[in-house]
Amino acid sequence: MRHVRFGFVGIFLGALLLAGCQNSTTTTTVKGQKVITVWHWMTDREAAFQQLAKDYEAKTGVKVNFELYAPSDAYSQKVRAAAQGVTLPDVFGILGEKRDFASFIKAGHILDLTPYMEANQGEWKNQLFPKALAISEFAAGNTYGITPGFYGVPIDVMTIQMVYNKDLFKELGLDPNKPPATFAEFIDIGKKIKEKNMQGLVSGWGEVWMIDCLANNFAFNIMGKDKYLATLRGEVPYTDPDWIKVLSLFKEMQDSGVLATGLVTMINKNAEQFFANSRAVFAFNGSWCVNVYKGMNPTLNYAAMLPPRVSDKFPMSVWGGAGSSFMVNARAANKEEAVKFLQWLTDKDQQAYLAQTTNNLPANKDSLKKIPDILAQFSAGMDVATHPNVWGISEFPAVIEALDKGIQSIIIGEKTPEQIASEVQKIKERELAKKRK
Amino acid sequence: MRLKSTLENYVFVLPAVTIFVIFYVIPFIWVFQLGLFDWDGILPTKTFVGLANFWEIFTQDKIWWASMLNVGYITLIALTFQNLLAFLLAWACDREIKMKNFYRVIFFIPPVLSEVVVGLVWQWILDGNYGLLNGWLHQAGLQAWARNWLSDPQTALTTVAVVHCWKGFGWGFLIFLAGLQTIPKELYEAARVDGANAWHSFKHITVPLMIPVVVLVGILTVLGTMQAFVLIIAMTGGGPAYHTQVPVLRILASMRGSSRFGYACAQGITFGVVLILISFIQYRFSKQSRNT
Secondary structure (H helix, E strand, O other): OHHHHHHHHHHHHHHHHHHHHOOOOOOOEEOOEEEEEEEEOOHHHHHHHHHHHHHHHHHHOOEEEEEEOOOHHHHHHHHHHHHHOOOOOOEEOOOOOHHHHHHHHHOOOEOOOHHHHHHHHHHHHHHEOHHHHHOOEEOOOOOOOOOOEEOOEEEEEEEEEEEEEHHHHHHOOOOOOOOOOEHHHHHHHHHHHHHOOOOOEEOOOOOOHHHHHHHHHHHHHHHHHHHHHHHHHOOOOOOOHHHHHHHHHHHHHHHHOOEOOOHHHOOHHHHHHHHHOOOOOEEEEEOOHHHHHHHHOOOOOEEEEOOOEOOOOOOOOEEEEEEEEEEEEOOOOOHHHHHHHHHHHOOHHHHHHHHHHHOOEEOEHHHOOOOOHHHHHHHHHHHHEEOHHHOOOOOOHHHHHHHHHHHHHHHOOOOOHHHHHHHHHHHHHHHHHHHHO | OHHHHHHHHHHHHHHHHHHHHHHHHHHHHHHHHHOOEEOOOOOOOOEEOOOHHHHHHHHOOHHHHHHHHHHHHHHHHHHHHHHHHHHHHHHHHHOOOOOHHHHHHHHOHHHHOOHHHHHHHHHHHHOOOOOHHHHHHHHOOOHHHOOOOOOOOOOHHHHHHHHHHHHHHHHHHHHHHHHHHOOOHHHHHHHHHOOOOHHHHHHHHHHHHHHHHHHHHHHHHHHHHHOOOHHHHHHOOOOOOOOOOOHHHHHHHHHHHOOOHHHHHHHHHHHHHHHHHHHHHHHHHHHHHHHO
């Protein structure tokens, strides 16, 4: 009899367990009060978000729960898992490539914000930087098969550029207000850096996407956007002389001494510490670094610059656009409330507050007036900004990995640019063949 | 009556079976099933590709097999260097030495530390520019030995393996110590009476009686090391190039970098089969040594 009792207790516990495994939904109301849940990964903006949530509740009576999940890798996994379990919150961000974004839309997880953006002669849309908005836009004829429109709202803007330490420039006998404009000048400075036994460029090239970013900048400058996109389409091989030139630049940088030692396994957090502590002359980093450097060394004397141009044939481009974007869950009960909240969040005053408290570039054009000088330098990069998410076509991940890891191999002197170009092209052909099947 | 008793027994084990089925059997079946599909992890639709993912792993994915070799190398170092160190330290602490309890605590600190923290701390120690190790080498006049330990392809994997050993030897130490303490002291006393010296006692009493423990530690070391990745992410991110890539990093790259969940599942199954095979071989080996 006792065994049977134990058995029933077991069944009860099992049932409880199964009940716990079933889909949960975000709480939409608490005691009659509407609640919006927002998932984000931005540790540096958490305090500002909480303050804005309080302000919004006081203004509208709608409670906003900002839930922070960090680091970004863990956040990304959580969002994917929630998408698979159909338990996404009212508002969330997607970290990934445009292809992933498209899959979320196809799976019905993301609300098309176009009607809201276009309402009142595009009042909401017109407040925001077009390049930031373009990150979450699917244009007509996009290769992902998504209905054209806006599927996300930028809450800040970023550009990825280079920064240089003005004090170290003086130590090198250089004019601190004249950063290198050409690749040849940059290499010359590299030689001076080597002579003085200093460290040159630091960046998170251990997290390979930042190598990809600089390689893209050089590629746009050397071959232009059209030829670059033709490569993505498979019409131009990676063994093309222009691509070999792009890869050779990394060898040239390494040989000149302009790259810091240990760069190929450096994570960006360490690179930021090196630069903030004046241990490196240059850094390749995003505009988010302004806040990071301020936290690490408020007296750091530095300025932003574009990556040095290699050719005068095409303009130098940098990656830029929306730093972070939020999407509305198409299945959320409070989706209308969520849209209203995002409209409020991207309004001039809230954007100015976010920019001032977190040192990120605002997504709202009217909030740019009171930003620090260094942020203004980064915002100037928006004029030449581009981003993989606006190209309408993506490179195969296997090809990106081969290119980025290949550049690491070039830097450590293991392989030549020609070898890497040939290896990358083989992978490209393999992926194209797979796609054709 | 007999039927009632049988049913009672089944009801009694039902909770355990339910938990096992939910958390082990069903996920395993799903992972295998997903390995047969091309799926990005988000879309509700999946494309059936049969064994194509497995075929790609075996015929095209050279980096996967290179990562298997890398982890094999780390495991080899862990099996030899790490376990020898653990055994010697356990043997020393089992003897009547001063402050042996203090050493026991000290040796067990690295395994309980967070792998990410250990990885980042070692990254600072081994940094090519401002690292402590290179600083000490310079002070000792050995600047010719200083290098970028984690960025140099010639040293990166071995350096990661050594740090892995430092992090993991405490587990082996603890198990070896427990094993040494189960050996009856009378055996040593009897040997001493018969004229055996310390080396003879070690060779003819300690070593034979410790073989089952050595095999157990060996199995745990292999399984633990083959699945290592957190420390490696924190120290090198799998670089430079592919020099410190290990299978779990490749599975993560397929899932997160390429959004190929189906392929990642196939890699997971392949890796699981390799681990089961190794465990089986070790089990057979342990059975044989016990019989001997």
